[in-house]
Amino acid sequence: MSKQIETSMKTFFRHKTILVTGGTGSIGRQIVKKLTACSPKKVIVFSKDDSKQYMMKNEYAEYPEVVFALGDVRDASRVRQLVKGVDIIFHAAALKQVPTCEDNPFEAVQTNIIGGQHVIEAAIEYEVSHVVNISTDKAVSPTNAMGATKLISEKLFSQANESIPNQKTKCCSVRFGNVLGSRGSVIPIMLQQLLNEKPLTVTDPHMTRFFMSIEEAVSLTLQAAIMMKGGETFILKMESLQLADLLKAFHEYAAQINAKSPDILVVGKRPGEKLHEELTFPHEADALFEHEQFYAILPRPHLHPAFQKVDLTNYTSKEAPLITKEKLFHIIEQLHHTHHKK
Template sequence: MYTNKKVLITGGTGTIGQHLLKAILSYSPSVVRIYSRDEHKQYEMQQEFKEHRNIRYLIGDIRDEVRLLRAMEDIDYVFHLAAMKHVPACEYNPFEAVKTNVLGTQNVIQAAIAAKVKKVLFTSTDKAISPTNTYGATKLTSERLISAAEYQKGPKQTVFSSVRFGNVMCSRGSVIPLFKKQILEDHCITVTDMMMKRYMMTPNQAISLMLKANELAKGGEVFVLKMPVINLSDLAEVMIEKVSEKHRITESVEIKEIGLRPGEKMYEELMSDDEVIGSFETPDMYIIPSHFTDHEYNEAVRTLAKPSIGTDASISKEVLGEWLLSEKLI
């Protein structure tokens, strides 16, 4: 799908962007353009990927439609990852979050249509379901913009879709690097609430399912990646155990509860009850079709059985520890 093709990744210097870049490069694309506003991270990426001659680094902001249009010239596929992601930052600067996450996404849509891009995949979050914070609300709005683009594009052939997932281990804003730093420096970690639960997956799992969703996309869908639930108390205890073993820490590490931050929820949801109706299921993901399209899927996709929602099992501490070690996150 990507061999000899041209790909643009907005927000490409982030954790997900870098993992996605590695995956895309394995298909020998003609060029991959990394679009972000952080020149230092771009410099670091240039050093890491200096043996690859098919990467271009473009400084730009998704708030700038003219710059986006220039970046999308002759592009086949766009992965839209750029966003304001930190919940407290979005709460304190709500309209800045709107300008980046909502207006920026609309700029991506308009530029992609004008540049005749083949496919655009937008990355969303489980916080878009019944949002209680600005970040989730802006992501929900962006999902709606992407789905609506399917009927607003006129005769153009660009396919727009979204992929929704939870926390990605060690992505920007992940609690794992914070826990590690606190264990090493303070011998005490701060947890909002020990009863909190979160959907979580490794970067490689997220990238694999993103590429699969982009392959399946026909237009307007939201692909919801199936993820296991992690108890925050389990994550804290496993981090203490593994980091202490690796760095030979003999002192006990205290866990301190500090309470929920503004806008935070005790647990997230993958889909709303209304979204379940009329949705489809594959072994790896759920597919919420657009209200404005009537695409048919092959026999590998079946109508979603409602009981499968909400039965997501928590992974064991043993599996969680294996994930952390295999991804070299500690």
């Protein structure tokens, strides 16, 4: 992250009261960590997991500006309680595991759609100035319940800018790929399998996915809050990962640490999974612009004069530049060292 961006973040978030829903999750806790370096007035960590809240509260014992609130975005009255007096919201609370949402689709609706609407309504009622909704590439041409609910969520946050009662609240979304090292993602799972001398389970070696680091994800999210004018969808320019390359990197890493060379167990695609992911719909091509390290789908062409129109009609993980095997090796190594420290 450049010095200029760091400075603009510190200026923007200084003395602000900020609510982070899903604040104890992989992304939420990193957003909180970054915000504490910006001298905020208060950061409210809102989540439903009391164990994670307890652990995180101990970590932030010397940060009086970081406060913790237990609850669920499904509870409209609790959301309203916490939004009152807030300047900025980062909405990271979601059900994100594809198989879980496939098995429990209405639960996904309750959290990802209805919970999001509760955040929007409270933000408009209490005139929160900026709301950033965290979305996913699975919202594009969705084939599963998780993606479908996140697509509706995107539309809710976009339309909120045109809502009749809305006088002061600006909303936008950021569309993520897979986040490297996040809870439940493929690399930590495979690393655990390797260390336990279990076969590496893979759905399809030809499968590709967009990947971004947690640092990149958080940087995009915070920059979106600063740059947004309302209605945008911001997308990081990401590299892609082919699972076959990841398997090769794990074999090489096993040799380096003198671990048993892992067997491979191909389990096939899970219900609702695609072979390749997309980051934009074809119909979004006319509204697609770029600026430095990200793309933006704009509700109006001249909303951001500094952004440049880009001709990109087929942005899929199959066509995107691939992460090198060397970079994958380094990511596995870093994750192993982090895991070992715990």
